[in-house]
Amino acid sequence: MRIAVLLNMVPDLVEELEIDSTGKALDTQWMRYVISESDDHALEQALLLKDRHGASVSVLAMDYGDADQVLYAALARGADEAVNLTGIPETGLGKRAAAATFKEALGGIRPDLILAGVQAIDDLDAHVAGMLGGMMALPYVGVTRSVEPSGEGKVLVQKEYPGGAAAEIEVTLPAVVGVLSAPQPPRYVPVARIREVMKTRTLDKREAVAVAVPAEPAVIRLFKPEPAEHAQMLDGSPEELAGQIIKILEDRGLAP
Amino acid sequence: MSPAGQDVWVHIEHLRGKVAGHTYELLGKGREIADALGGQLIAVLVGNEVQPLAETLAADGVLYVEDAGLAEYTPGSHAAVIRALVEKEAPRVVLFGATSMGMDLAAVLAAVLERPLIVNCVNLQVRDGRTVATSQMCGGKLLCEAEASGPVVVTVMPGSFPSEAGLAKSPPPVEVVPMPAPLEAVGMRAIRILEPEPGDVDITKSAVLVAVGRGIQRQDNIPLAEELAGALGGTVCASRPVVDQGWLPMSRQVGKSGMIVKPKLYLALGISGAPEHAEGMKDSDLIIAVNSDAKAPIFDIADYGIVIDMYDLLPALTQALRGRRA
Numbered sequence: 067m068r069i070a071v072l073l074n075m076v077p078d079l080v081e082e083l084e085i086d087s088t089g090k091a092l093d094t095q096w097m098r099y100v101i102s103e104s105d106d107h108a109l110e111q112a113l114l115l116k117d118r119h120g121a122s123v124s125v126l127a128m129d130y131g132d133a134d135q136v137l138y139a140a141l142a143r144g145a146d147e148a149v150n151l152t153g154i155p156e157t158g159l160g161k162r163a164a165a166a167t168f169k170e171a172l173g174g175i176r177p178d179l180i181l182a183g184v185q186a187i188d189d190l191d192a193h194v195a196g197m198l199g200g201m202m203a204l205p206y207v208g209v210t211r212s213v214e215p216s217g218e219g220k221v222l223v224q225k226e227y228p229g230g231a232a233a234e235i236e237v238t239l240p241a242v243v244g245v246l247s248a249p250q251p252p253r254y255v256p257v258a259r260i261r262e263v264m265k266t267r268t269l270d271k272r273e274a275v276a277v278a279v280p281a282e283p284a285v286i287r288l289f290k291p292e293p294a295e296h297a298q299m300l301d302g303s304p305e306e307l308a309g310q311i312i313k314i315l316e317d318r319g320l321a322p
Numbered sequence: 323m324s325p326a327g328q329d330v331w332v333h334i335e336h337l338r339g340k341v342a343g344h345t346y347e348l349l350g351k352g353r354e355i356a357d358a359l360g361g362q363l364i365a366v367l368v369g370n371e372v373q374p375l376a377e378t379l380a381a382d383g384v385l386y387v388e389d390a391g392l393a394e395y396t397p398g399s400h401a402a403v404i405r406a407l408v409e410k411e412a413p414r415v416v417l418f419g420a421t422s423m424g425m426d427l428a429a430v431l432a433a434v435l436e437r438p439l440i441v442n443c444v445n446l447q448v449r450d451g452r453t454v455a456t457s458q459m460c461g462g463k464l465l466c467e468a469e470a471s472g473p474v475v476v477t478v479m480p481g482s483f484p485s486e487a488g489l490a491k492s493p494p495p496v497e498v499v500p501m502p503a504p505l506e507a508v509g510m511r512a513i514r515i516l517e518p519e520p521g522d523v524d525i526t527k528s529a530v531l532v533a534v535g536r537g538i539q540r541q542d543n544i545p546l547a548e549e550l551a552g553a554l555g556g557t558v559c560a561s562r563p564v565v566d567q568g569w570l571p572m573s574r575q576v577g578k579s580g581m582i583v584k585p586k587l588y589l590a591l592g593i594s595g596a597p598e599h600a601e602g603m604k605d606s607d608l609i610i611a612v613n614s615d616a617k618a619p620i621f622d623i624a625d626y627g628i629v630i631d632m633y634d635l636l637p638a639l640t641q642a643l644r645g646r647r648a
């Protein structure tokens with residue numbers, strides 16, 4: 067099975083997010099990008115399929131943020147090929163444009179299965195995988211927690227429902243799957259191994275084809291929420307804080 | 323359906339013969355939007371032998387598509403049907419829940435219909451004839467206001483709007499629509515529903531929950547939370563990353579894909595308060611949040627907040643509670 071995994075770079079939420087002078091976009095100047103969490107799980111899902119059943123795994127990312135680093139890490143984790151799509155604006159693309167760009171790039175790979183995270187946190191139209199499924203007219207199932215081969219040319223996916231339930235859906239390949247989690251956490255590779263890979267392997271750099279996308283929503287403003295209600299903040303030493311918490315619980319009859 | 327293409331459609335999500343609760347929120351909000359646009363509010367119900375569900379839906383009309391092949395939800399079959407309906411009737415706004423089902427359908431439809439997609443919307447208005455949506459982004463740290471002047475597909479975060487206005491006082495008119503799309507080509511079929519694995523405890527029944535998030539950092543630290551829960555007479559639950567790491571079973575997960583809880587006390591330790599987590603716990607009676615980041619969104623839904631490294635607080639709190647008991 068040929069698997070393609072699509073990776074999106076998103077803002078690192080550990081850092082402070084700043085809005086740029088237009089008031090409509092994130093200020094990317096000092097922003098740190100990380101791999102989108104569910105894309106990381108999509109990669110793990112692909113590598114698990116490779117480990118257990120044999121598959122080739124091509125990983126595609128767009129050349130902004132630390133995409134190089136993330137692609138080398140993917141090779142170190144076990145991917146067979148890493149494609150860096152160049153010529154992308156430094157701030158990245160909206161997710162619809164990203165889906166269209168990935169679609170063009172996938173033409174040369176012709177995967178049986180395309181895996182991507184079900185959602186990226188930084189866009190209004192966050193669902194790259196689902197939009198790609200629609201654009202490519204391929205079967206699409208999102209919010210999955212497991213993908214397994216199921217007979218010739220098919221996979222069995224577990225799609226999550228609320229409350230811990232799931233649906234088992236059999237999907238005919240080629241198909242696109244929007245991964246929420248892999249059955250196991252993304253594997254760790256030591257930095258030394260990534261460095262080694264950086265010396266011995268090369269990224270396949272390909273010029274991205276600029277694709278016009280249909281109507282996208284127009285951003286009016288991006289802003290930090292001002293909550294109507296904010297928590298009453300407690301302060302003090304750990305012991306004083308413990309005392310304050312217990313007092314609150316006592317007042318509500320919740321103290322044990 | 324009004325000819326001007328100003329109608330607002332709401333996808334009626336249902337599972338095991340029950341309408342999903344957020345659907346009524348969408349209908350309530352959809353009514354406001356339809357009125358402002360001068361269109362009708364139409365509920366779109368797709369399934370097999372589920373027509374009775376239409377009775378509770380507050381809408382000007384229900385489009386009902388029934389087929390044995392639609393008995394179990396698959397994104398392929400349901401998207402094919404809704405796509406065909408939208409292509410024919412051209413509604414202005416199509417609303418889905420930002421749920422496991424709605425996310426699938428909205429993304430595929432927006433792509434094939436070449437309509438803008440706006441996801442995780444928490445507020446929706448009509449301004450100068452345009453649809454304006456406010457969406458949560460970046461784990462709840464940002465909001466984005468965006469507009470679409472023409473047709474648009476929107477997913478709405480459950481819990482964003484009141485549900486009362488979406489509940490019908492009298493049954494709406496139902497139009498039974500013949501299958502508008504063949505299902506042979508959708509390339510998928512539902513096999514079965516997997517029930518959640520029974521957990522050791524049912525966190526929805528616990529009055530006191532000590533919830534741990536990624537801030538717990540390591541599996542070895544879970545016992546610290548368990549000790550605190552023990553001292554409080556409560557139970558440990560978790561955010562998704564903790565469960566994804568395999569540190570706690572799925573039955574302990576709170577949020578969109580986990581459990582919805584409403585304990586008397588929810589003590590959130592090292593949880594950022596992402597919308598998908600908040601969905602599962604924001605209606606708790608008392609929320610106390612402990613986080614090292616003063617700007618964590620959890621403080622916007624908590625009653626009390628403490629900015630501290632949880633490892634400084636945890637031992638002191640457990641000890642103080644034990645001291646009371648002794």
Ligand SMILES: Cc1cc2nc3c(=O)[nH]c(=O)nc-3n(C[C@H](O)[C@H](O)[C@H](O)COP(=O)(O)OP(=O)(O)OC[C@H]3O[C@@H](n4cnc5c(N)ncnc54)[C@H](O)[C@@H]3O)c2cc1C
Binds near residue numbers: 538576577594613
């Ligand atoms: C379709 C879908 C469904 C989802 N379903 C769920 C769900 O059911 N439940 C769920 O929880 N999530 C769900 N998520 C994931 C959700 O979007 C967030 O990623 C998740 O809730 C984040 O968990 P967290 O708060 O533990 O981690 P993070 O967001 O990483 O936050 C960790 C927090 O810990 C704090 N911290 C770190 N160290 C310390 C310390 N020593 N002391 C104190 N604080 C510290 C940090 O400041 C930070 O605020 C879902 C996502 C999607 C796309």
